[in-house]
Amino acid sequence: MELSEETSWQGKVVFVTGAASGIGKAQCKTFLSVGATVFGVDVAEMEQCLTKHANFYFAQADVGNKFEVDQAVARCLEKTKQIDVLINTAGILDAYKPTLETDEQLWDQVMRVNVKGTYLVTNAVLPSMLKRKKGKIVNMASIAGLITGGGGAAYTASKHAIIGYTKQLVHDYAALGIRANALAPGAIKTPMNAADFSGSGEMAQWVANETPARRWANPEEVAKLTLFIASEAADYIHGAVIPIDGGWLCK
Numbered sequence: 707m708e709l710s711e712e713t714s715w716q717g718k719v720v721f722v723t724g725a726a727s728g729i730g731k732a733q734c735k736t737f738l739s740v741g742a743t744v745f746g747v748d749v750a751e752m753e754q755c756l757t758k759h760a761n762f763y764f765a766q767a768d769v770g771n772k773f774e775v776d777q778a779v780a781r782c783l784e785k786t787k788q789i790d791v792l793i794n795t796a797g798i799l800d801a802y803k804p805t806l807e808t809d810e811q812l813w814d815q816v817m818r819v820n821v822k823g824t825y826l827v828t829n830a831v832l833p834s835m836l837k838r839k840k841g842k843i844v845n846m847a848s849i850a851g852l853i854t855g856g857g858g859a860a861y862t863a864s865k866h867a868i869i870g871y872t873k874q875l876v877h878d879y880a881a882l883g884i885r886a887n888a889l890a891p892g893a894i895k896t897p898m899n900a901a902d903f904s905g906s907g908e909m910a911q912w913v914a915n916e917t918p919a920r921r922w923a924n925p926e927e928v929a930k931l932t933l934f935i936a937s938e939a940a941d942y943i944h945g946a947v948i949p950i951d952g953g954w955l956c957k
Contacts, residue, residue: 719744721744721791722744723796729894735929741761778830779830791843794846824846836883845868917954918952918957
């Protein structure tokens with residue numbers, strides 16, 4: 707039996723950040739495919755094929771801006787009346803720069819999007835979940851939140867912070883009906899990683915060779931994992947950090 711048949715998503719509302727590309731866009735499409743209503747947020751514009759979907763809403767907003775976040779969440783609740791699942795996927799890289807090559811502007815930018823963005827969106831959505839005494843939060847960590855080398859100083863620090871934040875959400879709110887977990891992707895072929903495929907693609911090939919599965923994953927694979935971890939089938943999973951890395955961490 708397919709996962710989409712096991713769990714009914716009819717009438718459920720999923721709020722996705724970073725919705726315009728990569729993993730976020732794949733998550734939007736996956737939840738729409740099983741009947742959920744999806745509200746996407748991104749600082750970039752959304753492609754028309756999704757914006758025309760009857761069960762899809764979109765707000766162009768910067769997750770690091772509290773006013774824009776609050777406006778987007780308010781618009782979602784006005785249209786859908788509830789948010790069942792929050793997926794904090796918006797994030798940026800730091801070009802693998804070590805700390806001495808990371809200027810203050812880059813550090814602040816990475817922390818603003820990756821960490822502050824997750825915090826602002828969660829705080830905007832959480833009160834409505836607590837009022838209903840149920841809600842699921844899926845935060846986007848990374849293998850860089852578990853080991854070094856998956857990013858530079860700022861990115862690695864930001865993803866470690868997201869893991870700690872996710873666990874604290876469980877500590878503070880699990881007894882109140884909130885379930886929070888984090889995903890830790892490895893090499894996922896998205897526009898954010900386009901630089902690895904530039905030129906002859908030597909960097910992308912090196913990453914594939916270094917991955918035990920010998921390949922990059924597609925965003926849809928992360929989206930399917932998100933669907934499971936947000937489903938009723940995973941209701942006793944709290945505070946987990948789930949790698950989807952082709953075996954990278956086994957090294």
